[in-house]
Amino acid sequence: AVRGALPHRGVGHGALRLTDPLRRTRILGHPSGSGVNEFALKIATVNGTGSASANSLLLQALFRMGIPVSGKNVFPSNIQGLPTWYEIRVNKDGYTARSPDFHLIVAMNPESYARDIEEVVSGGWVLYDSSKPLDDEFRRDDVNFIGVPLAKMCIEHFEGSRIRILMKNITYVGALVALLDIDMDVVKGMLEEKFSAKKHLMKSNFEAITRGHDYVKEHFDCPLPIRLEAMDENRGKVIVTGNSAASLGCVYAGATVGAWYPITPATSVMDGFAEWCERFRVDPATGKHNYAILQAEDELAAAGMVIGASWMGARAFSPTAGPGISLMSEFIGLAYYAEVPGVFFDIQRTGPSTGMPTRTQQGDLMLAAYASHGDTKHLLLFPSDPRECFEFAVKAFDLAERFQTPVFVLSDLDIGMNDWVVDKLAWDDNYVPDRGKVLTAEELDKLDKFYRYTDVDGDHIAYRTLPGTHPRGAYFTRGSGHDKYGRYTEDSDAYAEVMVRLGKKIASAAEHVPAPDIRLADAPTQIGLVSLGGCHWAVLEAQDELASRGIHVDYMRVRGFPFGTAVEEFLTAHETNFVIEQNRDEQLKKLLTIETGCPKEKLESVTYFGGQPLSKGHVLRGLAPHLENELMEVGS
Secondary structure (H helix, E strand, O other): OOOOEOOHHHOOOOOOOOOOOOOOOOOOOOOOOOEOOEEEEEEEEEOOOOHHHHHHHHHHHHHHOOOOEEEEEEOOOOOOOOEEEEEEEEEOOOOOOEOOOEEEEEEOOHHHHHHHHHHEEEEEEEEEEOOOOOOHHHOOOOOEEEEEOHHHHHHHHOOOHHHHHHHHHHHHHHHHHHHHOOOHHHHHHHHHHHOOOOHHHHHHHHHHHHHHHHHHHHHOOOOOOOOOOOOOOOOOEEEEOHHHHHHHHHHHHOOOEEEEOOOOOOHHHHHHHHHHHHHHOEOOOOOOEOOEEEEOOOHHHHHHHHHHHHHOOOOEEEEEOHHHHHHHHHHHHHHHHHOOOEEEEEEEOOOOOOOOOOOOOOOOHHHHHOOOOOOOOOEEEOOOOHHHHHHHHHHHHHHHHHHOOEEEEEEEHHHHHOEEEEEOOOOOOOOOOOOOOEOOHHHHHOOOOOOOOOOOOOOOOOOEOOOOOOHHHOOOOOOOOEOOOOOEOOOHHHHHHHHHHHHHHHHHHHHOOOOOEEEOOOOOOOEEEEEEHHHHHHHHHHHHHHHHOOOOOEEEEEOEEOOOHHHHHHHHOOOEEEEEEOOOOOHHHHHHHHHOOOOHHHEEEEEOOOOOOOEHHHHHHHHOOOOOOOOOOOOO
16 A cells, blocks of 8 residues: 655655655545545635635536536634635535535645544545645555645745735645646636736736646646546526525515624625625615615614614515524514514524534524514524525515514525525516505505504404504504504403414414425335425435435425424324434424424434534434334445
8 A cells, every 4th residue: 555645756755665656646445435526525724814715716617517516614713723624525416415525635734634634535535735744643544645745836936925825725726626637728717707807816826726737747647536527517507605695685575774783604694785785776877875784783783673674664684693583582572562574584503602603503493483582483484505595585575574573584504604506596577575464545544543453354464554654554563562453451351362363373374484395205105304494405315315225205394484284294194204403402393393283203303413514424324223224334
């Protein structure tokens, strides 16, 4: 075996074990589960060194080659200096869930060498900067080491410490172009697009890529067995993050007011909204901004601004995370009881308390469903990818105004901040917002009297008015006890009458939130899988894996709360339903137990809450104890 892939004339930093000083890499064995357009790689760098641009360039190059690809950014919650990673999965069959089996590690951070090299699969490859020797303690006999003197090359050919750091990242992209057989014309075309107005930057970036590429081509066998071939699977698709898609959805829905307090991982929703508004919410004739964005002093104040703007008739929203929802709860209860619409994006991260701000989780389900004290219940939407973040943003505003209540879009860090390949977002010029029951001046003029909380139509939804529409539409908005006429009361029956109607109103929304996505097996089965949000892609892959082993399971992805009849019918149709989610306390299972008539004996939990996106392996390992006869071996 060879300890390392050694450069020309056998000059390397590991002990030489070859009898012949070959300049080419000796492959130790093809890792299982990998091959052409079928592998995962991980790039380990230091936060704040500019690697994000290089990693984005790499991902987009693969996308433009038409290959199904997904990218996951694993970064620390500081500004600069700690380890950060970028994971890319290439899968010709289109599976996009995270894969923890890395066939290639690009090790650019000596501080994380031990961890990074440990994670590469047996027979895999480690690309590292050989400008300094790699200590023997990091070497593995079952791994191929590819040493490229990246720092040395950049010192020799570029000026300035910052430029050299940046170009080192671009140089490892060049090395990967050679190793993975990435189309150089695609890479060059992307650089020309990006730096069309800055020719000197295009020249330096292309030089760095060329030097990395040429060095690897000269000193190692290229391409590796894990390599790329052009496909045509990305036609009609785009790369986008969930937060960017959600912010565009807000603009499309007609939102004109956004209020928030900065928090990871939700801030980029408002950043995106501001950028879209600069394009689509500025009067071309006057230059007047037809929108308002307010950074509040805290999340409670932001919620108050959303409620106030919505009460005035604007479509308003706030993006936040779990800690923000906790602080907003008092005002959310006011909006529920006073029946004021509002949209809240909860980009979930790990908790409790500060938790791990830059890791993903689904720990806010119970919090959002019943936010605030007293008897409250809210509408929740669970997108699984950026396309649904866009679509559900629009749906959230329509539901909020139709049912005059807060609506939560529960995304998460993985969906919100990572790069996803999805179908192009569909913009329908014929879309008309559902403003719900809003009385016009003409309608008010025909009424003898207007009472804010009376159920005129028998659908549990009262009519509302907007301030300034008509004197007859005026009423006192209160969060204290009130009767159906909007008057203050401490009368038990009058209070209860309003609360019962509110409960029925929310219950009636069950058939209006997005219906569950159900995927039935090819053969009858008594086993069901149930999940939501970003778990979807790992569960889909696990379902296919089980089918390939002759184990048939049905699958339902819950997309909205309250749960509709289709959810309950699926649960009752199966003897056992495995509820797969990313939190410790089985929150989706508890919601299903509380809010449906399904016996709890029919529900089993599969949970993962370590902060990484769910993988197929997490699902299969969670199922293994229950299906041990069928699952003797579980892969990642």
